[in-house]
Amino acid sequence: MTVLQNCINKKSNVNCIWLMRQAGRYLPEFREIRSKNQDFIELCLNENLSSEITVQPLRRFNIDAAIIFSDILLLPFALGQPVKFKKDLGPLLGEINFNKMSKVNEMQFIDKLKPVYNAIKKTKDKAELKNKDLIGFVGAPWTILIYMLNQKSPKNDDIELTLKDKKFIEDLLEVIVRYLKIHINNQIESGATIIQIFDSWAGLLNNKDYDKYIYNPTKDLVNFVKSKKTPVICFPKGISDYKNYVSLVKPDVISIDYNVDPKKISESIDIPVQGGLNPNFLIGDKEELKANAKKYLDIFKDKPYIFNLGHGVLPNTDPGMVDYLVKFVKNYS
Numbered sequence: 001m002t003v004l005q006n007c008i009n010k011k012s013n014v015n016c017i018w019l020m021r022q023a024g025r026y027l028p029e030f031r032e033i034r035s036k037n038q039d040f041i042e043l044c045l046n047e048n049l050s051s052e053i054t055v056q057p058l059r060r061f062n063i064d065a066a067i068i069f070s071d072i073l074l075l076p077f078a079l080g081q082p083v084k085f086k087k088d089l090g091p092l093l094g095e096i097n098f099n100k101m102s103k104v105n106e107m108q109f110i111d112k113l114k115p116v117y118n119a120i121k122k123t124k125d126k127a128e129l130k131n132k133d134l135i136g137f138v139g140a141p142w143t144i145l146i147y148m149l150n151q152k153s154p155k156n157d158d159i160e161l162t163l164k165d166k167k168f169i170e171d172l173l174e175v176i177v178r179y180l181k182i183h184i185n186n187q188i189e190s191g192a193t194i195i196q197i198f199d200s201w202a203g204l205l206n207n208k209d210y211d212k213y214i215y216n217p218t219k220d221l222v223n224f225v226k227s228k229k230t231p232v233i234c235f236p237k238g239i240s241d242y243k244n245y246v247s248l249v250k251p252d253v254i255s256i257d258y259n260v261d262p263k264k265i266s267e268s269i270d271i272p273v274q275g276g277l278n279p280n281f282l283i284g285d286k287e288e289l290k291a292n293a294k295k296y297l298d299i300f301k302d303k304p305y306i307f308n309l310g311h312g313v314l315p316n317t318d319p320g321m322v323d324y325l326v327k328f329v330k331n332y333s
């Protein structure tokens with residue numbers, strides 16, 4: 001059993017921790033590689049470098065899992081939609097050519113993402129991963145749909161406009177779900193031991209549309225991961241009702257964002273919980289960081305809990321603060 005799985009099964013009293021965006025710009029060793037690799041997609045598809053980046057945080061911190069260095073937007077990329085990352089602008093996608101996209105077959109798709117699967121295989125064999133999980137991931141269907149339609153990170157008022165053409169969207173959603181399953185399957189076959197589904201834009205949607213765009217397609221993916229005997233963590237950032245989400249989608253672990261009241265969640269949800277701490281606390285002072293980390297540890301003391309943040313590590317974080325947090329969590333009892 002890995003440290004993380006022991007921890008969520010309460011088979012040991014060691015606290016476990018990993019962090020979303022634990023590999024990334026706040027680490028000088030990442031920035032060094034990044035400065036020589038301007039094309040972000042190409043970097044994700046460089047199996048040696050992406051494997052190296054994946055283990056960078058494990059060399060520094062006593063964290064219990066690695067998450068493969070990749071991006072949720074490799075899915076639209078592999079379906080033929082152009083994806084670019086412009087400095088300080090975030091992702092920019094090209095137009096969808098649905099005809100062309102419908103002609104992409106499974107083999108071509110897998111071929112484009114082969115370096116991701118090879119990076120997972122390479123990473124699995126590294127000494128840093130001993131007794132640790134390697135987390136594979138995808139974007140949730142809704143979040144991928146929004147990026148594909150909106151062609152960049154959305155704002156609130158973009159949504160109505162984006163969702164006008166219902167028939168087209170239904171067809172697109174079907175393609176997305178089909179290929180997400182293929183991508184998940186290949187990550188598991190290559191050695192990913194847990195899958196996390198990131199629904200970063202769940203908070204944008206109105207309740208009336210949850211069934212169609214969030215609950216049903218995500219549940220389909222969750223069932224698929226479970227059928228592969230692999231634990232699945234869901235992170236529906238900003239969703240209005242986590243309890244309802246858990247009862248409908250039934251992930252193995254629910255990852256909460258920083259706006260969720262941990263006390264209420266701990267009292268109303270009976271599956272393992274992950275995350276919650278606002279990543280901004282890693283930018284403030286140590287005492288405040290400690291007090292807020294302790295809040296989560298106290299609340300979830302007797303429950304299965306994976307320490308993590310309520311969203312990713314911010315680029316201007318001092319790695320020393322991450323080290324302090326990891327040590328504090330590991331020594332807490």
Ligand code: CP3
Binds near residue numbers: 020021034070091
């Ligand atoms: O360490 C890890 O968490 C693993 C790697 C990982 C990345 N992206 C690398 C990355 C993971 C799990 C993701 C997921 C991802 N990508 C999400 C879901 C999680 C979330 O943050 O909500 C989303 C929405 C994306 C799409 C994306 N990728 C955006 C919006 C951006 C630009 C804004 C930003 O945060 O930088 C990216 C780029 C990206 N993905 C970077 C990294 C390390 C920064 C790239 C750079 O060096 O410029």
